[in-house]
Amino acid sequence: MEQAYTISVFTENKIGLLNRITIIFTRRKINVESLTVSESGISKDIFRFTVVIRTTPDYIGKVVKQIEKQIDVLKAFYYEDKDIIYQEIAMYKMPTSVLAKSEVVEKIVRNNNARILTIEEEFVVIEKTGHEDETQQLLEALRPYGLLSFARSGRVAIAKPMKPLALHLKELQEANS
Amino acid sequence: MTTSTFSEKPKFIEDSAFDLGEAVSFVEQPILEKKNISGAEAVILSLIAEQVEAVFGYPGGAIMPVYDALHGYNDKLKHYLVRHEQGATHAAQGYARVAKRAGVCFATSGPGATNLITGIADAMIDSTPLVCITGQVARHLLGTDAFQETDVIGISMPVTKWNFQVTRADEIAEAIAKAFYIAESGRPGPVLIDITKNAQIEMCDFVYRKCTRVRSYVPQLPIKMKAINEAAELINHAQKPMFLIGQGIILSQAQEELKKVLEKSGAPAASTLLGLSALSHTHPNYVGYLGMHGNYGPNVKSNEADVIIAVGMRFDDRVTGDLKTYLKKAKIIHIEIDPAEIDKNVKTDVAIISDAKEALIALLPKLKQKTYPEWMAEFKECDRIEKEKVLDKDFAPNTEKIKMAEVIKMLSEKTKGKAIIVTDVGQHQMTTTRYYQFEQTQSNITSGGLGTMGFALPASIGAKIGRQDREVIAIIGDGGFQMTLQELGVIMQYEVGVKIVILNNSFLGMVRQWQQLFFEKRYSFTEMHNPNFVKLAEAYNIPAKKLEKREDMSNVLDLMLDHKGSFLLEIVVEKEDNVFPMVPAGASVSNIRLE
């Protein structure tokens, strides 16, 4: 059975590495559901890729080993949703008039723990951070009131297991000396 | 709350706690230095610093500065002008496989670089170290669809172990040092360095230091003794153990260690296609060749073994056949340097992620001295069946034309199994690897994983250049020969003394065999009207002969082997001969067909 996995990849900051990682999925006909790249917090030149894919429990380990095999990848991990804290951010652009006309939209925003980022003369931008189903729910709720635009980020995730990354990296360096 | 409770808090380690050190490390002492030289000269000096002896390449606009710099170093760096860039990669592969060093190629941008791709893909899947250097349009033209601009980094990414684009002269030394380190260490593979033309022309102060470490890349994990002990335990208690040996033995130069382990454990060993010649074919523990056209015994017996020890091999589908029925009775030990190969195709019980040599050294003292006379006798019995059903037919002189098998058997006898044998892809390849009795290691050069027709002729050139002291014989089908025959020009120009045997069946034989067996003999576009190969060779000043009669075979083979320098021998063989045994694609190895 296919299920969602979140893959965290720690890499050198190199041109083309995104390509090297995505072709591993392309070649195996795996769709990338979401992808985020940022600094890792380890050091300025180590980056973190967070990739969400759907595949089988049998296959995920093999795919992640192929990622880790790339020369500029330090370490790659994969998690099921229960093993991570994860969030996505969504933004919703609505006409300002819908807020003025009725309180419904304001209620929706309040009940969903969303917030209004900006109010311009013609439009407002609402922001919600949460899991995909939550931001999706808000999307469906707002849609009838005239949703002008919608954008959702890729997933960012922090792993629950307490074995620190530093230890993994230390093991890696010991193997490499 | 007091401050003391704070300090009793469990100590957490932050992600950033560990200092990773330099991204890339180099030996402190430079090997070579020169001030104020062009990037192009830096390329050549980098190769000289790496003690490269041979470069296979082809010039063009975007790499002309490098060729210009090469001109001044002809005495130190020998360049071979191939006739097509694919030939450069295959020649470099042939060189790398015998010289135990990365093969080096040059090509220009655009079509020059794209012509390298087949060979690079071949090197990738067969773990052959290559350093390919391509010219690229100038930095400011990147992305403009400039003349002969292709995205070589993008195109080569899936088939290189690593690749990198250099856009400044001062990056060249480090990029090339890193390229050699990555290509040759761990599981070897091809790398590509794409150098923009401006970087070749710009001046730099050149300092070459060998690369020793890339922090994000672990070529070899340290051995876990726990796994070694578990493996030894399984082997020592086995009733029917069997080794499956692959190219990892040759790449890690573990031939002697393998012999010791086999002689102590008493277990039989079968080889993959690329593992051939790792163990002498006359060694008492050697039981033959695995895979689609391998021997009967090792194929069927692998499914009866109770402990499998796979060393430096990757369970290719041509070896395993149907995975659902493969090795089901066995506990599986997999000794393999590349962690991504563990459990990829076959689930292991004990994984030893290691260089083959180190693992065998660690394993040897833990093994009990054992013998398996009954188990070995089962292989002998299989050999008897295979002889009766296959070999006796292959070698019986009952056909009008010569059979491939007869040629290989005689060639094997005449060369005492000591030649370097380079094969192309098809029936002749399977027949050669079945019947050539490899006595000496590093003698089997073939395109295994990719099955690239056209491989053998250029690869044999590289092999001869890498090992001038050894006899190099290319055995090629009439089809595959015509894919890269232009490389006869290299043999002519540089007097490369390879022997070329074309086994001419006037068919794309292997495809015809499948058409006969699986497509009801519908021979769709497999028959070939061939040129006069002898005249073709003579046009290149290469002595040549055509052999048609069985009774002339011995004399003509002697003539070829005694000839100093290159020689082309066309042998007209049976048109519709088949290679057996055969495990039909997707079938279980237990259901190997003998006829």
Ligand SMILES: Cc1ncc(C[n+]2csc(CCOP(=O)(O)OP(=O)(O)O)c2C)c(N)n1
């Ligand atoms: C580049 C390439 N194209 C196509 C194939 C498919 N193929 C495999 S074997 C074969 C026939 C080879 O014929 P020939 O070279 O005459 O050798 P024979 O099998 O007759 O010994 C073909 C076409 C291949 N392996 N490589």
